Amino acid sequence: MRYNQRLFVPYPQGVGQCLTEGLCSVIELDQVQKSYQVGGRAIPALQPTDLTIDTGEVFGIVGHSGAGKSTLVRLINLLERPTGGRVLVDGEDVTHYDAAELRAFRRKVGMIFQHFNLLSSRTVADNIAFPMKLAGIYSKAQIRDRVAELLALVSLTDQGNKYPSQLSGGQKQRVGIARALACRPSILLCDEATSALDPQTTQSVLRLLAEINRELGLTIVLITHEMDVVRRICDRVAVMDGGRIVEMGAVTDVFLHPEHPTTRDFVFESENVDRDELQQDFEHAAGRILRLTFRGESTYKPLLGHVARQSGVDFSILSGRIDHIKDTPYGQLTLSLVGGNLEQAMAEFEAADVHVEVVR
């Protein structure tokens, strides 16, 4: 039998057991590519891609419409078959699984969707139970207990007998999350899971996903077109454009120092920065313009007054913000500086672990 025993030990030992060993759910794409056949022509959607997502990571994939995000994610659970390359989970090539192996594999990879994809004619409890019933390996008691556990996990204990049409968008997505977790997957794929929700509901669904990641140790792969979603819960991010990954790294690095133009667009958009307005402000400002990036501890240090006194520079603030990237506080300030010793001021900022970029 070719089954990866760690992935396919059935409930209840299953994934919990392999997670405590810290072994489950490393996803590797090895030169994976995908073209769709349209009218006899091959339309490339994903160029050959190498990617490793580690156990317990929250990995974000951001990109504009048509960039290839959904294709990439659907290749992970083989909802799409690659036209080339291999998909490996825990070092095992899953690309050539037969139908039975694929069914077992998919139980270990939950998925949630933008429009929830709930069965409207079934109650909340039945929606959550559905994948377990489909799997045909769980007893009635196991299903009942698991549904109760999941309703509590997503804070819907009293809603089990309602129908999806009686729920808000946020509640529907909570049902979607509970259903995705029913068979105790080790990987959760989220395809634009918060795109149909208002900002407040988005926050609460993201908080729930972060909690699930932290407490259950699930690996989460999350597609979005909003950098803000990435900033709030992801550890690493890949930015996609034209069917390829154009930039990838820790969210703090990519977000604070974006290099590719597409990444820069996403970051500016998420910061609500109007670049034309900013440019006009720059034109009115005297002296040198510096962009300072504070990260972690340095965010809260009373540094500006100290540097001004030491170096004798005068400054005015052109733009600024303080926020968090996951749990790390950061700040960004754009200053115009006149007089004094500019070199000394820059050296003082850098000595305090502040990244200094000369804008003008």
Ligand SMILES: Nc1ncnc2c1ncn2[C@@H]1O[C@H](COP(=O)(O)OP(=O)(O)OP(=O)(O)O)[C@@H](O)[C@H]1O
């Ligand atoms: N089933 C399909 N048949 C033909 N072409 C497809 C199919 N699915 C996707 N494509 C094409 O592949 C490319 C990538 O699509 P994909 O859905 O992966 O992008 P995306 O980044 O997820 O976009 P969106 O954010 O709009 O969902 C697009 O050009 C799209 O038109």
